[in-house]
Amino acid sequence: MKIAICDDDSSFRKEVKDALTNYFREKLIKPEIYLFDNGNDLLNDSICFEMAFLDVEMPGISGVEVGKQLKQKYNNITIFMITAFSNYLDDAFEIGAYRFLQKPLDIVRLYRSLDASLLSMSNKEIKIICANNNSVIISTNKIVFCETYKRKTRIVTVDGEYISREKIDYWKEKLNELNFCSPHNSFIINFNYIKIFNRASLTLEYSGQSVDISISPKRQKEFRTKMFLFAERGM
Numbered sequence: 741m742k743i744a745i746c747d748d749d750s751s752f753r754k755e756v757k758d759a760l761t762n763y764f765r766e767k768l769i770k771p772e773i774y775l776f777d778n779g780n781d782l783l784n785d786s787i788c789f790e791m792a793f794l795d796v797e798m799p800g801i802s803g804v805e806v807g808k809q810l811k812q813k814y815n816n817i818t819i820f821m822i823t824a825f826s827n828y829l830d831d832a833f834e835i836g837a838y839r840f841l842q843k844p845l846d847i848v849r850l851y852r853s854l855d856a857s858l859l860s861m862s863n864k865e866i867k868i869i870c871a872n873n874n875s876v877i878i879s880t881n882k883i884v885f886c887e888t889y890k891r892k893t894r895i896v897t898v899d900g901e902y903i904s905r906e907k908i909d910y911w912k913e914k915l916n917e918l919n920f921c922s923p924h925n926s927f928i929i930n931f932n933y934i935k936i937f938n939r940a941s942l943t944l945e946y947s948g949q950s951v952d953i954s955i956s957p958k959r960q961k962e963f964r965t966k967m968f969l970f971a972e973r974g975m
Contacts, residue, residue, distance in 0.1 A: 741769060741916045742787055746776040746806060747795035747822065752843070753777070756793055756822075759847055763854055768966045769916055779806035789817055791857070793841075796823035816864045818857050861917055868895060871903040880920075884933045884946045885953070886911045888926040898947050921966050924956035931970040939964070 743760060747753045753775045764771050774789075776782040779801040782792075792810055794803035807819050822841045839853040866883075868876050871892055882897040886908060893904040893911050904911070912922055919931045929944060936943040939960055944951050955963050 741771040741791065741913075742789050743771050743773045744776060744782055744785075744787075744789045744792040745773065746779060746782045746792065746798070746803065748777050748798045749795070750777065752795075752822075752845070755845055759845065759850055760854075763851055767858070767969060768962060771916075779803065782806060783809055788814060790814070790861075791818045791820070793820045793822055796821055816861075816866075818861060820853065858917060866914065868902050868904050869906065871905045873905075876902060880915065880917075881930075881932065883915070883920075883930055884944055885930065885951070886915070886928040896946075896951075919970055921963055923953055923959060923963055927953055929953060931967060934967075937967065 741764075745753050745756050745760075747756070757773050757775065760771065760773060771791075774785070774787065776785075777798075779794075779798055783801075783806060789810070792807070794807050796803040803821060803823075807821065810817050810819065820839050820841055822843065822845075839857070841850060841853065864880055865877050866880050868878065870876065878897060878899075882899060884896045884898060886893050886895050886904075888894075888908045889903060891907065893906055893908050895902045895904055895911070908926065908928070911928055915928055920928055921931065922928050923942065929942065933944045933946050934942050935945040935950065939955070940957075941952060941954050944953065
């Protein structure tokens with residue numbers, strides 16, 4: 741998950757980054773967090789961000805305008821607007837901001853917002869560029885598992901399967917959310933479809949079919965922890 745923090749206050753940028761790092765560490769999610777002190781640098785960056793924290797009032801282009809342009813570039817991006825003034829609330833809702841956070845930062849409120857955001861992101865739409873160069877847009881909730889297939893990736897959904905020209909590492913980054921996990925290097929699975937689970941293996945069931953997948957010894961502890969985190973969230 742790629743996250744942008746854009747605020748002209750360096751100490752606040754660090755505070756938000758530290759809070760996000762702690763939050764995602766507990767979720768066993770490894771985000772890439774990028775810091776910006778102005779909106780122009782953020783908008784000129786080529787990184788495809790999935791989440792952004794934007795200060796409303798910054799020198800030059802405002803956080804509201806930055807949010808509008810980010811939404812145009814990345815339709816599925818989740819935006820958090822941050823300000824010390826509540827009179828920007830209407831502007832935040834106008835651009836489809838997910839949450840409105842006020843300064844000073846309330847960690848409890850931030851973490852509640854992130855919980856809700858992850859739940860929402862678990863059912864986002866994603867584009868698959870297939871090996872034949874055709875493309876399809878599907879809901880991530882319909883993805884049962886992904887596996888390495890001839891230097892590409894086979895993506896199995898409840899409605900059928902697709903061969904993506906991207907390698908498995910690309911999909912590990914794209915599906916780096918609470919309901920997905922990699923039991924070993926060649927697979928990504930969706931916890932929603934687990935029927936049987938033990939220390940060394942799991943069984944996925946979907947559309948009248950089932951598949952058994954082993955869990956790498958090196959990943960068994962991490963997998964079990966993330967499975968319980970998923971169960972606690974009731975996703």
